[in-house]
Amino acid sequence: MTSWRVWLGAGLVLACGACGAGQPTRPEAAAVADVARACAPWDGAAFSVSVPLREGADPVALPALRVMVWSPPQFEHERTVVFADGDDRTGVAQYMEAEDRATPLTGEATFRQAADGGLEGTLRLKAADGRRFERRFRGRLDDRMVMCG
Numbered sequence: 001m002t003s004w005r006v007w008l009g010a011g012l013v014l015a016c017g018a019c020g021a022g023q024p025t026r027p028e029a030a031a032v033a034d035v036a037r038a039c040a041p042w043d044g045a046a047f048s049v050s051v052p053l054r055e056g057a058d059p060v061a062l063p064a065l066r067v068m069v070w071s072p073p074q075f076e077h078e079r080t081v082v083f084a085d086g087d088d089r090t091g092v093a094q095y096m097e098a099e100d101r102a103t104p105l106t107g108e109a110t111f112r113q114a115a116d117g118g119l120e121g122t123l124r125l126k127a128a129d130g131r132r133f134e135r136r137f138r139g140r141l142d143d144r145m146v147m148c149g
Helices: 002-020
Strands: 033-041 045-052 064-069 079-083 089-098 101-113 119-127 132-139
Touching: 045 119, 045 132, 064 079, 064 101, 064 119, 079 089, 089 119
Parallel strands: none
Antiparallel strands: 033 045, 045 064, 064 089, 079 101, 089 101, 101 119, 119 132
């Protein structure tokens, strides 16, 4: 007769295998983002970052997370921008399902200048229905000039 300890041990081994214990975790790769100059609602300097949700997708592909920040896109130090419900003083965050269908998001975005002059960071955003989005990104500022005012 097989001991209950053998069955318990076998069950634990299977349970640990199913939950992925012991397998190395791969750090999330940074998505290639579309970073562009923009204008704030009062015609001041701003920038937008669009991060596709599909792995390896073109930077402008949808669905995507899109943030617009009402400040210039240069940072001396790492900077965190908070997107609060009903408060668009620092910018806006959206889940873009299609060009004509955007869901407002709350949360935060962290930005820093990369050593090569690009922009990198992390988006940690949440929809009103509870969906959460976290995505690392990296991109270069588009060379296009924008005339505000």
